[in-house]
Amino acid sequence: MQQIVYFIQKYKYFLFFLLLEIIAFSLIVNNNSFHKSKFVSSANAITGGFYKKSSQISDYFNLKNENTFLINENTKLKNQLEEVSFLLDSTKIFTSIDSLNFNQKFEYISSKVIKNDYHKPFNFFLIDKGENDSISKEMAVINNKGILGVTDAVSNNYTRVQSVINKNSFINARLKNSFYFGTLTWDGKDYNIVQLTDIPRQAKVIVGDTIITDGKSAIFPEGILIGSVIKINSGNSASNSLEVKLFNDMSNIGNAYIIRNFDKLEIRNLENPRNE
Amino acid sequence: MNKSIYLSFLFISIVLLQVFILDNILLFGFVNPYVYIAFIFFYPLKENRFFFLFLAFLLGLSVDFFSDSGGIHAFATLFIAYLRLVLVKVIFKKTAIDYQLFNLNEESFGKVFNYVALLTIIHHFLLFSLANFSFQNFVHVLLQTILSSIFTLILFFLGTYIFRKKQ
Numbered sequence: 001m002q003q004i005v006y007f008i009q010k011y012k013y014f015l016f017f018l019l020l021e022i023i024a025f026s027l028i029v030n031n032n033s034f035h036k037s038k039f040v041s042s043a044n045a046i047t048g049g050f051y052k053k054s055s056q057i058s059d060y061f062n063l064k065n066e067n068t069f070l071i072n073e074n075t076k077l078k079n080q081l082e083e084v085s086f087l088l089d090s091t092k093i094f095t096s097i098d099s100l101n102f103n104q105k106f107e108y109i110s111s112k113v114i115k116n117d118y119h120k121p122f123n124f125f126l127i128d129k130g131e132n133d134s135i136s137k138e139m140a141v142i143n144n145k146g147i148l149g150v151t152d153a154v155s156n157n158y159t160r161v162q163s164v165i166n167k168n169s170f171i172n173a174r175l176k177n178s179f180y181f182g183t184l185t186w187d188g189k190d191y192n193i194v195q196l197t198d199i200p201r202q203a204k205v206i207v208g209d210t211i212i213t214d215g216k217s218a219i220f221p222e223g224i225l226i227g228s229v230i231k232i233n234s235g236n237s238a239s240n241s242l243e244v245k246l247f248n249d250m251s252n253i254g255n256a257y258i259i260r261n262f263d264k265l266e267i268r269n270l271e272n273p274r275n276e
Numbered sequence: 277m278n279k280s281i282y283l284s285f286l287f288i289s290i291v292l293l294q295v296f297i298l299d300n301i302l303l304f305g306f307v308n309p310y311v312y313i314a315f316i317f318f319y320p321l322k323e324n325r326f327f328f329l330f331l332a333f334l335l336g337l338s339v340d341f342f343s344d345s346g347g348i349h350a351f352a353t354l355f356i357a358y359l360r361l362v363l364v365k366v367i368f369k370k371t372a373i374d375y376q377l378f379n380l381n382e383e384s385f386g387k388v389f390n391y392v393a394l395l396t397i398i399h400h401f402l403l404f405s406l407a408n409f410s411f412q413n414f415v416h417v418l419l420q421t422i423l424s425s426i427f428t429l430i431l432f433f434l435g436t437y438i439f440r441k442k443q
């Protein structure tokens with residue numbers, strides 16, 4: 001007993017140091033797995049509030065770019081609307097138009113990126129909407145150019161998003177001109193280039209092909225733009241991977257949309273039937 | 277009392293300086309100074325060591341909260357906080373009696389440089405290898421460590437030169 005007390009007395013600083021290091025290390029491990037709830041994240045009232053204040057100041061420097069983005073997007077949407085109204089006019093529709101609303105599968109929620117990382121291997125960004133705006137974990141985040149990430153930690157007013165350029169990010173994606181699909185990952189090197197792995201060998205891919213999201217996951221709707229192929233790794237590698245250049249410049253993102261999938265629960269229940 | 281107010285003010289301002297100004301520098305896209313560890317270098321040696329270790333942990337954790345990095349800053353900062361006393365003994369040849377009067381500004385530049393540079397390089401190496409969290413891209417980690425250490429050291433010595441009190 002005397003020995004133990006003596007031991008603790010002698011190494012008390014080292015033991016305290018060790019305890020704190022273990023806490024820190026467990027926080028790191030916890031942060032690197034997507035499915036655990038996060039304690040250390042910037043999506044809390046204090047850090048979120050600070051970032052919101054700072055982005056309110058720096059936003060003024062980007063207004064010109066943001067305006068160009070918005071006007072481009074408006075033009076695109078207006079053109080699509082014209083196409084739809086042309087179709088509606090030219091065909092006879094007997095069902096009520098309201099069924100469009102009834103069958104709505106996705107809802108878009110607008111938000112603003114208030115903090116962005118792109119230089120680390122595990123990147124996250126923060127947006128200024130949270131649980132109060134009915135945002136939950138595992139929702140898609142996009143902007144008008146393409147995908148950005150998946151929501152990860154949610155607080156009342158802020159949400160942390162796991163960026164596409166995070167080494168833990170796995171997104172289901174496919175070629176635009178065929179239905180061959182693979183997994184979109186990132187190797188941690190260049191923040192504008194991601195990798196599309198596990199594309200079947202028989203898929204014909206050429207440089208410049210467009211990559212879009214596949215509707216096979218319950219998170220992303222089908223057909224959201226990702227990027228274009230810039231390099232094809234031919235050879236006998238186990239993972240047949242393509243280098244994809246993102247349409248988004250991940251170091252320069254302003255506004256974002258969060259996509260809510262109304263059928264997510266139904267899809268989940270079908271995929272993992274409960275044993276009764 | 278006056279001293280503790282000064283220290284808490286320094287703590288908060290150094291975290292905000294790091295998070296809102298220095299983290300946005302990103303020279304060449306990946307070289308970034310981490311000057312907040314100056315708090316560890318300057319914290320008085322005579323204070324309670326438990327409290328100092330806890331404060332170092334808290335300093336790292338606050339930077340972690342802002343930069344969404346789990347606990348990497350907490351880990352690295354705590355490590356150099358523990359190592360500090362060993363280096364003081366080895367480099368400055370001080371014993372427990374000298375801690376009361378120890379002041380970094382009164383030591384010779386060469387010794388101070390060794391002390392600060394060693395702690396900075398250890399901190400940055402731990403930080404970047406934990407941020408990477410795998411053995412891939414190890415060359416990149418080393419490159420990042422060296423370049424960021426140089427950047428941090430330049431900023432640190434410029435800062436101490438400017439803010440040094442005139443004797």
